[in-house]
Amino acid sequence: MKKEQVQWRSYQTRVLANLESYLDDQSIHLIAPPGSGKTLLGVGITHRLQKKTLILVPSLILKEQWLAVLRQYDDSLAISENLLDSEVVTVTTYQELYSKKRAEPLFFAEEGIEFLVLDEAHHLKNSWSEVLLQLKGNAPDLQTLSLTATPPFDAAGKEWQRYVELNGAIDEEISVSELIKEKVLAPYQDYVYLVPVTAEGYRKFEQFLYEQEQIRQVLCSDQEVTDYLLQQDFLQTPLEETEFIYKNFDYYLSCLFYLNEQDYELSKDHWLVLGLDKRMTIPEQSKKSLIDLYTQLYKSQPELTIFTYLEKMKWFYDSKLHLFPEYTLNNEYRQNIPQLKEAISHIVIKEESYLGQELSCVVFLDRIKKEVLQGEDMEWSYGVVPIFLTLKDLIQPQTELAAICGEFLLISQQLGDRYYLGYSEFFQKHPLCDGYYYLPLTEKNKAEILSQTTQLLDQKRLHILVGTISLLGEGWNCPAINTVILGNRSSSYVQIQQIRGRGLRRSSESKLTNIWHLGLVFPNVPFAEQPDIAPIIKRLSYIEGINEFEAPPLITTGNERFDLPGEATLEQINTYTHQQLFMAAEREQHRETWQKALVRGSRLSMPLFLKEISKKNEQQHFLTIKEQPKKGFWSSLTAGELSNYFSERKRERNWRRKCRQKEQLLQALLDLLKQDQLIAEEDQLYTAIEANSFYCEVKTVSYHNERLFIDAAKEMLEAIENPRYLLLIGGNTYAVPERYGRKKQEAEHFLKAIRKKIPSVSIVYTRNPKGRRLLVEGRMQTLIHERRETVIQQKIWR
Template sequence: MPFKNLEFIFPWRSYQEKFINNISRHIVDNHLHVVAPPGSGKTILGIEIVRRIGKKTLVLAPTLTVRNQWENRLQTFFVGNELFNDFSFDINNPKAITFSTYQSLHSFYKKFEQKAEYHAFFENEKIEAIVLDEAHHLKNEWWKCLFELKRDNNLTIVALTATPPYDSDALEVSKYFRLCGDIDEEITVPDLVKEGDLCPHQDYIYFSKPEEKEIHFIFEYRMRISNFIDELKLNTEFIAFINNHRFLKSTQKYLNEIYGNPEYFSAILIFLNSINQEIPEEKLYILGFEKNEKVEFPAFTNNWAEVLFQNLIVLDRLNLIEKESFLNELETKLRRLNIFENKKVDLIGDNQLYRSLSNSPSKLLSIVDIISNEYLNLKADLRAVVLTDYIKKEFKITEDKEVHSIDRLGVIPIFQHLRISSVSKVEIAVLTGTLVIIHKNNITAFGSIESLDNYNFIPFETDIEYVEIVPKAGANHLVNTITKLFEIGNIKVLIGTKSLLGEGWDAPSINTLVLASFVGSFVSSNQMRGRAIRTQKGNLNKTGNIWHLVCLDPTDINGGKDIETLKRRFDAFVGISNSEKNYIESGIDRLSIPDSFNDIDIQSLNDYTLNESKKRGVLKERWNNAISYGTGISREIKKYYTGDEAYETEKSQSFNDVVRYSFLELSVALSFFLPQFLIKNLNILITKGAMAFMYSLLTALGLSFGLKTYKSIKNYIQFGLLHKDLKRIADALLNSMYDLNMITTKRENIVLTTDILPKGEVVCAIKGATEIESALFINSLQEIIEPIKNPRYLIVKKNWFRKNFEIQNYYSVPELFGDKKQRCELFLKYWKIHVGASEVFYTRHLEGRKILLKARMFHLSNSFKETTKKAVIWN
């Protein structure tokens, strides 16, 4: 045992002890993947994992600073009187535990001309385990040398991260999990708040509207695209080009291609339908529709235009080589509209509009409002940090009267706005890697920490009350000195870049954080947020307010790309609700922001948020209440309501209409309609008899009231059965997983709950299972209920009533069971028991492909919407 002399010399926290007790169970498959937020002691837990595995280990970190922390934590927390010497910082000369960086390993890998020598080195040195610290930092080139090691040397892989890179592209996420394995254990924020390792905190969203020129830009952008698509619908050359596409001219010949890319074929048909061109029935047969079956085509939206153009201009270009000159012209038009860049067609405005909104100068005024409000509330206790992406030094020379004309977000623009605000000028400072500014009154305090002789103090160009600090040769403590001034309160508002202060920088006194960053990801957002939620020694009442800035798109009822991006990033944050009922959950729903932003009074919304942010004492109570209600995390999935009107309205109307059109209107018909009908059709009764008269009467009633009755019953069934369906599906899934030993927790310890929330979301939660079991269950349930993608097996409900009312009958068999026919049949067995009569189809054969395409057509209206969301809840 290389680590027999190492032992943790302090008491473990309860959440740490719980994790440690599960290490041996998780490591049996040679993987241990741990997610834990900043402040949870990942490094210390990592050393304990290494100690318990007992194998010669290579620890990889993203930076030298983090690498050195590993050795420091080992000597500080695991060693008694004598230092542990069986360690190395040199990958060329490994010892029992070697601390290195990803960059160093990659350089080491490149030294070997023959990769077999690289693998042989690890085998000869008997290195049997690798720890990947801050595993979210893994890059493409680093991944390759690590995955080769894992594959060829059969190593034990331990991955530690605060945030898995969920918002990277699908390929990157796939690589990440192939290397690190599924998540085995997650240490949660509530555990850390409960133990006092993190402080109570809340996220707040502050909204702004674009300035007039930005609004004009957005409207112009949308109008140009709309006009272009309208023109295309009248363009005879383009229409002829589409009609001559091989998918239409020789459909049978290219069935495999069509089945491999059904969205492309669908986009072609949807375009032709939008110009009122009749779609031949045989083309609809390809999509699985039967003769005379009603097909409701969706509108040719920007989303569908994007699918069509992406295939024509990029993905299918080589197959259309005879039309290259025409496609060149089309590509040129798209480029001129700024909707084609880097081989990506973007008609939604993901790049153009997001850049405009996320970098909107309206956010500068938002920051002033937030900091002024926090300053009034906290006064001398304020410790605020504003993090952004760029410095924007070009705005240094800006006179006071010109400050409000600054049209870019950045460190200097924020500084310029704050220095002319109501916030005390003395207490504002700038800290970046290349620019540091403090008030001249703080020079003396600076000198009490570090010699003034090491720096030059140059008056700031447009405000001589401030000085820019320029280090002389050899001075390298500037960040530490400014941080100390911030900690003791000489500086109360610090503006900096996320690259310097976003990860690794530690200032426990921070109680207000404004995230003015628009370049980033789940990972960087969570790391930045971690700066404000750490506890501060001696300050038991510390709470943290984290502010997020959103500029709304006035042309989008849902608020636009800025709020959409923020919603996605909130999936990585676990926090407290702001509702009367206190609960802890991941995602943005806990903040109860509006569903749509049509006619929203933004000022009232912001005023309410500012007022809520002052209630820091209440915030602490909310956390205590919510934590006391639960003992650990469980997972849930939400299926969002996707109707055109508000759920409450639809549901009420659906129920009332069934009653109304089934009973009330029939009474009305008998009272008013029947006498009139009798008078007008008396001749039929006399000449053709009672049967002919009754036939005419029923026909008239059907035409007058039948459609309304049909729609009402359909809606009522849809809303009335939604949550019951989900419960039955969840039961079928759970029993299938038990039969295959995918879940081993005792059945009586697991509870499935299904509820309908006020806005129509149907929520299914699993409680009592292990972390990996619950994650596996929720992931599989999401595969079943989300819009159909490309499953190997598809379940089709055989229900006359549902079929005739056109209610969803298609569900994906999750990948968990779809890899083997026997597993799929087992799942179908439980599906029939709990859900009802159904049939399963293999979608890689012709018949199954047709049914798959039809199922996807059924889901077309939801193809571009978020219909489901996974969440972590504390209960």
């Protein structure tokens, strides 16, 4: 479509109108779901900026897609697909740039590249990102555009920092909800099918926990380590070693925890260093503090025999410490293969009974397991072939089933004879696949056969397709899909979102997609500690969806919408799964709920919730926002808990007083951002204080403005780590946001603004001895406080 004929969608228009504000940091970072028109939007942005542009993509298919859209948009544009012969716009792959220009750090500057487009930015691997960061660093005037549907929100801290360093802060997030409201995508419902592990699997998990605890005990009480630490100057004469202590505070603290557990009493000098006038109960050694301790010990004293012990226990290998490894579920998945296959079968049969011939279902798997066709035992095999063979004997005669991977297609003889006649000479029959053809795939016929199979699924002549993620994952498009089953071992948020995206394309007014996640559950283990469920729920918590447990129902992120059972007993696990299957039948009701919730808003807001949680109950909350029910006066009286009632009321009064101070601080921050013309004058702060939580949100129509405020607010409200400047307000300490903490002049500008609301505030630089001590005191208060403040960011459609 020519540029003059493009009918931009509302969110595309919004992005194009805000380009100048996005580029305040030389980067544009956009998140938009599959099907939202990212490529066309990228072309529109490139055309608006009129700079010499290099577009990088992760695959040849996407390269061809960009070239086609560019030529269609402006047929007079000078375009090249050769990195060594660049034009006004050049399109190539990350692989080509890496292979040809990784040794030329000045390439961007020498070629005059002014605008760099990073498509599917979540694909940037370490080697690619290193090269791009170097090239970008040597071209200070370079502007960038990063496009992705799935930023790696669950990446490790360093990986996320590298991602943001390369792509810049997120400027705009086009939400799925907005696209559903505009009838670009279809509504959906995520379900979690809980699969109890076998008794043997549970015993192995218990044995793992027992062995880990035994190793922990050794780490907490090694005599050689104790003797070594007692010889260290920073522990013997801490007042003379404060510079070392403040620079290595986590290590110092872990040493104190360690020695305390050996019944060594801290001297008065240590209490002075910690900034605590009165003695307190030293916290127990935690996993984190043990990691801090032994990481530093290995750097300074690698010959300690404890490291030989850790190597024997497989906590040390490849010259690296791997302390407190996560429980690996590989064995449990093998042991629970019959249960997992039963779960998939259960879901398919239920969805088939709900939808009949309207079913368009895809089961995604990691493996093929072709050897089952060659005689391997099917009972303990898990992949495309065993799932196909299991379902074949369970579905109704009129339901059409197929399986596809990069090597073959299994299709019913009825569909094969009718729609694959051109390949009939290649049809094979197999005794395990009675009534089905086995059709080998080659590089020549793969694309055509996949296209034909996709078309049949899209037309609902085929109802269930079992396939591999490698073939049916990112980039595969079949709008009619209304049931997605993730039978794979989902490894990341990025992969989950890409697979979920296969079911979000819109094919009709009435479409709603059910998306099923399978998770192994260890009975009687808290959900926050479940090695399979906890990661699934964490990844899903980034995804917006209907929370029907609110009144009225809301579209939100967070894990509360899954309403997991209070305890992982077998009875509650089975009850929960049956409820999920029952709810899956109510598609029309869920679709209507989506429509009602969408009408009430226009965008996803990003409020912060600050919760106060007792450390004793921290695990059971699992980062939920719901207030816990409180006992009233009379119920406390009759239960003999009146003292608890009054102490709780006192705690609540103190909490509300602290929150009112935070309100003033956040209002001052908002006023400063307005004064600096970083956000709009009409943007307003809204706060609410509850018994255990504090809520803040900026009422604005701009994602960019809200993100800027929320990021700064989080820095102030979260536990203090290592900011350059601290705010002191009474006995409370807050971090100065990095935006205003890079230089002394900026920090003083920030202080002046805060004093308009809180005259008694002062500021401290933490890179000198006095500031370091105050920083330590602030961190110690967080550690010793009986209740912990946790910041949770949620997104709510408003």
